[in-house]
Amino acid sequence: MANTTMDANTTIGLDVEEEGISLDALTIDETEKTKFLVEPDDSTIKKVTTGDTIYQTAKRFEDLNLSKDLLTGLYVEMNFKTPSKIQSIGLPMILSPPYRDLVAQAHNGSGKTACFVLGMLSRIDINLKAPQAICICPTRELAIQNLEVLKRMGKHTQITSICAVPTGKTSLNSDRGPIRDQIVVGTPGTIKKWMSHKRFNAGNVKMLVFDEADHMLAEDGFKDDSERIVNTLRKSCCAPLCLQVLLFSATFNDTVKKFVSKMIKDGNQMFVKKEELSLESVKQFKVICPDEAAKRQVIDKILEIGDKLGQIIIFVRTKKSAKMLHQALDTEGGWKCTNIHGDYDTVKRDEIVKEFKDGFTKVLIATDLLARGFDQAQVNLVINYDLPTQYNPSEPHNPSAEPHNEVYLHRCGRAGRFGRKGAVLNLLCNDPDMMLMEKIERHFGIHVSQVPDYRSDEDISAALKEAGLL
DNA sequence: AAAAAAT
Numbered sequence: 318m319a320n321t322t323m324d325a326n327t328t329i330g331l332d333v334e335e336e337g338i339s340l341d342a343l344t345i346d347e348t349e350k351t352k353f354l355v356e357p358d359d360s361t362i363k364k365v366t367t368g369d370t371i372y373q374t375a376k377r378f379e380d381l382n383l384s385k386d387l388l389t390g391l392y393v394e395m396n397f398k399t400p401s402k403i404q405s406i407g408l409p410m411i412l413s414p415p416y417r418d419l420v421a422q423a424h425n426g427s428g429k430t431a432c433f434v435l436g437m438l439s440r441i442d443i444n445l446k447a448p449q450a451i452c453i454c455p456t457r458e459l460a461i462q463n464l465e466v467l468k469r470m471g472k473h474t475q476i477t478s479i480c481a482v483p484t485g486k487t488s489l490n491s492d493r494g495p496i497r498d499q500i501v502v503g504t505p506g507t508i509k510k511w512m513s514h515k516r517f518n519a520g521n522v523k524m525l526v527f528d529e530a531d532h533m534l535a536e537d538g539f540k541d542d543s544e545r546i547v548n549t550l551r552k553s554c555c556a557p558l559c560l561q562v563l564l565f566s567a568t569f570n571d572t573v574k575k576f577v578s579k580m581i582k583d584g585n586q587m588f589v590k591k592e593e594l595s596l597e598s599v600k601q602f603k604v605i606c607p608d609e610a611a612k613r614q615v616i617d618k619i620l621e622i623g624d625k626l627g628q629i630i631i632f633v634r635t636k637k638s639a640k641m642l643h644q645a646l647d648t649e650g651g652w653k654c655t656n657i658h659g660d661y662d663t664v665k666r667d668e669i670v671k672e673f674k675d676g677f678t679k680v681l682i683a684t685d686l687l688a689r690g691f692d693q694a695q696v697n698l699v700i701n702y703d704l705p706t707q708y709n710p711s712e713p714h715n716p717s718a719e720p721h722n723e724v725y726l727h728r729c730g731r732a733g734r735f736g737r738k739g740a741v742l743n744l745l746c747n748d749p750d751m752m753l754m755e756k757i758e759r760h761f762g763i764h765v766s767q768v769p770d771y772r773s774d775e776d777i778s779a780a781l782k783e784a785g786l787l
Numbered sequence: 788a789a790a791a792a793a794t
Contacts, residue, residue, distance in 0.1 A: 456790065483792065506792035532790090539791075635788065659790055685789050708788060716788090724789095 364406055365586040367417060372409040372585075375400050381408055383439055386473040391435070394469045401428035403587070404435070410585045411436040416523070416561040418584030420530075420577055425567045425730025430692070433526045433565055434467045440524055440561075441476050441499045448517045450524040452502040453546065455532050455539060457482045457663065458670055459690040463528060464502040476500065481507040485663040505533075505542035512549060519553040523561060529689045530564035531573045531723065534580070537708050547580060567730060568723040599699075599732050599739035600784035601765045603754055604777075606746040611771055612702060613645055615744060618777050619700070620652045623679065625787055627697035631682045632728050634703035634716060636660050642702060643682050654680035657687065689727045692734060697786055699732040701725075701743045704753045720753040722760045740784035742768075 366372060375381050377399055378391055391397045400408065403423040410419050411433075423429045437450040454460040464480045471478070479496060481503025496517040501508065512519060525547065532538040547562060554560040562581060569577065569588075606612045616631065623629075633639050636658040643656035655678045657669045672678045674693055681687075685705065705724035709717035733739020743765065745751055758765055766783075769776050781787045 504791055510792080537788090542791080688789090706788090710788095713788060 362402060362406060362423075363586075363588045364410075365588075366410065367583045367585055368415070370413060370415070370417075372406075372413060375405045375409050381412060381439070383435075384474065386475075387435070387438055387471070389473040390438075390470045394472050395431065397431070401431075403427050403429060404432045407432050407587060408435060410587075411561075411563065412439055416440070418562045418564075418581045419586070420564045420569070420581060420584055421587045422566060422569050422589050423587065424589065425727070426692075426734040426736070429565050429567070430463060430466055430528070430690075431470065433528070433563055434463065434470055436563065437500055437524055437526060438467065438471045438474065438476060441474075443475055443499075445521060446477075446497045446499070447521040448496060448499060448501050448519075449521050450500045450526070451508065451522055451546075451550075452500070452526040452528060453505055453508060453533060453539075453543065454502065454528045455504070455689060456686055457504055457666065458687065459528060460503050461667070461670075462690065462692060467500060467502060478502065481511055483507055483663055505539045505546065509542060509546060512546070519550055522550050522553070523559060524563065525550055525560060526563045527565065529566050530577075531566045531569045532689065534564070534573055534576050536572075540576070544580070568726055570723060598736060599729050599741050600780075601729065601741040601743065601763070602768050602780045602784075603743045603745055603765050604768045604771050605751075606744055606771050608746055612744040612746060613642075613650075615742075615771050615777065616646065616700065616702075617650065617652075618774055619698070619742070619781075620646075620650075620680065621774075622778065622781070622787070626781070627786070628673065628676070628678075628693060628695040629680045629698045629700060630687065630691075630696055630731050631680065631700040631702050632688065632705070633682060633684060634706065636684055638703065639682050639684050646680070646682070652680065654678065654682060656682035658684040659686055685724055685728075687731070688724050691731055693731070694734050694737065696731055697733060697737065697739045698781075699728055699739070699741045701728065701741065704743060704745070704750060704757070706753065716749070718749060718752065720757045720760070722757060725757050726761070738785035740781060740786055742780070 378388060407421050437452065441449050452463060454463060460480055460482050464478060467478055477498040478500040479498040481501050496511060511517060527533045527543065533543045534540050551560050564577060604615055606615060633642055639656045639658045643654065646652045647654050655669050655672065657666060673681050676695065705721040706716040707719040707721050729741050732741060743754060745754055754765065768780050778787060
């Protein structure tokens with residue numbers, strides 16, 4: 318027992334204690350009350366529970382006391398057979414009273430979304446026609462995608478749901494009136510607006526889910542919005558454990574963990590070591606390019622092979638580069654591709670995403686708008702035209718010298734969904750780029766192989782072959 | 788600077 322306790326402490330990174338932050342949620346209770354359930358067949362996920370509840374791992378969905386209609390959704394609509402690891406460990410923690418908060422870190426494409434969607438659907442009182450569960454996402458695209466999963470999984474139930482994202486159209490009738498749907502999935506601004514306009518009664522909300530929670534709680538993310546929503550909902554709830562907060566993400570850096578520990582008291586946790594975070598399922602490469610033009614040459618070569626590849630996402634750092642690269646590849650280069658970023662209106666964004674998801678477009682140039690959560694099984698190649706960098710407030714227009722490791726991991730996660738073959742190509746053209754790549758490799762403890770010559774068709778093909786794409 | 792959204 319003592320050993321297990323030590324182990325868990327290490328995993329969660331209690332080094333933050335040195336900085337004098339209270340660690341209510343992340344501190345391990347050393348008394349007998351705390352139970353650690355170590356999975357014999359899976360040491361990669363660490364489960365830490367609070368209180369005296371014992372959670373059985375769910376080997377089958379039947380173990381979870383789900384309604385018959387929900388089981389039908391899982392088997393018939395989703396084609397699920399048995400719970401994934403995160404689902405078998407996480408769902409019992411979510412669904413057993415007392416309904417404790419949960420911080421869950423799970424690999425990209427490990428069934429995270431299905432886990433919290435199933436959690437929301439199972440806790441709805443079908444006879445109460447009011448919002449009971451809310452899910453907040455960082456982008457409009459992710460909210461729409463999550464609601465689609467929810468509608469599919471809940472198809473055979475009578476549960477109603479609605480998307481709270483900006484519609485573009487102003488105060489029409491559809492924008493007023495009370496919300497009676499039982500589940501709301503949306504982005505922070507619209508949810509905040511609906512709450513402040515009293516469009517629904519917050520008193521019945523018993524579950525609040527943050528997708529991509531680390532970003533939702535980050536200083537340069539949506540921390541203020543998220544905090545306000547949690548506080549409002551906690552206040553409108555009757556008992557201390559009335560509102561169950563679930564935080565899901567593939568990444569939680571130390572800064573965010575500190576804040577999580579302040580926001581979540583007496584919660585359960587699931588964590589994965591950072592070295593074990595899914596970067597092994599996609600094969601990563603770096604291509605050294607002398608200049609920006611060379612980067613486009615590499616992309617040209619890849620598009621020439623195009624037909625044999627699946628869909629491709631090219632990530633860039635700024636909206637401006639998204640537009641420019643699109644211009645260069647499509648208008649000037651004659652390659653049919655699209656691009657997406659936050660400057661486009663909602664109609665255009667929806668259209669671009671739909672075209673890509675329907676397979677009408679093969680190549681999509683994107684800002685980090687699509688870095689997280691975007692799920693398209695046919696994407697097997699991610700190209701980092703620019704590497705993701707931390708935001709540097711003192712020099713907002715220049716890329717920082719520090720890489721954004723979490724965003725890098727999330728971008729990689731767009732390729733090779735659910736264990737499929739995938740590749741990531743990092744295009745580097747100067748010393749700062751090389752430094753960023755080195756830092757990323759060091760952070761994850763990985764080696765990214767170098768494509769010998771950017772001008773060589775053979776070298777590039779060889780890399781894609783090695784990744785299993787050709 | 789990206790994103791959300793309201794201004």
